[in-house]
Amino acid sequence: MRNPFPGVDPYLEHPGIWGDFHDTFINYWREAIAERLPEHYDARLKERVTLVESFDQPRKSIVSDVLVAQTGPQESSSTARSSGAAVLEPVVVPLLIPERVAEPYIELCTFPDELLVAVLEVLSPTNKSAPDRRDYLLKRDAVLRQEVHLVELDLLRGGQRLPALKPLPPGDYYAFVAHRERRPNCDVYAWSLRQPLPLLPIPLNPPDQDVVIDLGAVYNQAYERGRYSRRLKNFDTPSVSLTDDDLRWATECSRNRS
Numbered sequence: 001m002r003n004p005f006p007g008v009d010p011y012l013e014h015p016g017i018w019g020d021f022h023d024t025f026i027n028y029w030r031e032a033i034a035e036r037l038p039e040h041y042d043a044r045l046k047e048r049v050t051l052v053e054s055f056d057q058p059r060k061s062i063v064s065d066v067l068v069a070q071t072g073p074q075e076s077s078s079t080a081r082s083s084g085a086a087v088l089e090p091v092v093v094p095l096l097i098p099e100r101v102a103e104p105y106i107e108l109c110t111f112p113d114e115l116l117v118a119v120l121e122v123l124s125p126t127n128k129s130a131p132d133r134r135d136y137l138l139k140r141d142a143v144l145r146q147e148v149h150l151v152e153l154d155l156l157r158g159g160q161r162l163p164a165l166k167p168l169p170p171g172d173y174y175a176f177v178a179h180r181e182r183r184p185n186c187d188v189y190a191w192s193l194r195q196p197l198p199l200l201p202i203p204l205n206p207p208d209q210d211v212v213i214d215l216g217a218v219y220n221q222a223y224e225r226g227r228y229s230r231r232l233k234n235f236d237t238p239s240v241s242l243t244d245d246d247l248r249w250a251t252e253c254s255r256n257r258s
Helices: 015-036 064-067 076-085 132-144 215-225 244-254
Strands: 040-053 101-108 116-122 149-154 173-178 189-192 199-204 211-214
Touching: 015 040, 015 101, 015 116, 015 211, 015 215, 132 149, 149 199, 173 199, 211 215
Parallel strands: 116 149
Antiparallel strands: 040 101, 101 116, 149 173, 173 189, 199 211
């Protein structure tokens, strides 16, 4: 079930597929880093939970305590009249229950003293569009204000790019490596739809050298193990917008799915 594209498969951006791939990729990325880390580091999976309010989805209803209480013994009408209290009938209203979205990310820590060294993120559509984009940027800002490296992968064409004081280099996909000692400057790696994913350095504490990860190898491993080529066979076009030339090229590549 190999990846028919030299790099990122744009068909993976389909809402019903991306979330599963995101989690699969994170797991293999963590494994690739852990294999190369010095002994005095750990790579750990963490989970960020976001509550997403989706107003266009059917909602579960919660029965209020008032309504439940009415299933017990009822006060007689004569008692209610003698007390002077009015008997109110409750109105049942469905509550808005936000969807619980859990997004994994990676933390690199020293061992055994447990000092946080770096945070590694793979952006999701919720991180790149309102209203949840604001929540992600706030959490991102909290990391950037610590003495911690931040690495972010943007493997999505859709949504807004991460904010920067200067225009980003041209590209379809990005990796951002914000070394703690160089901020506000950040190393930005950009590549196109038709290019393979790059080698990406993951910073550690000095004097330890960066751990260099082949993102393409990680991507293809996640792609093959998740059998995404089989799942995407019946998709005629990507859900993300492409230029006419790129769409023709992507359609041709997709015909080579195994």
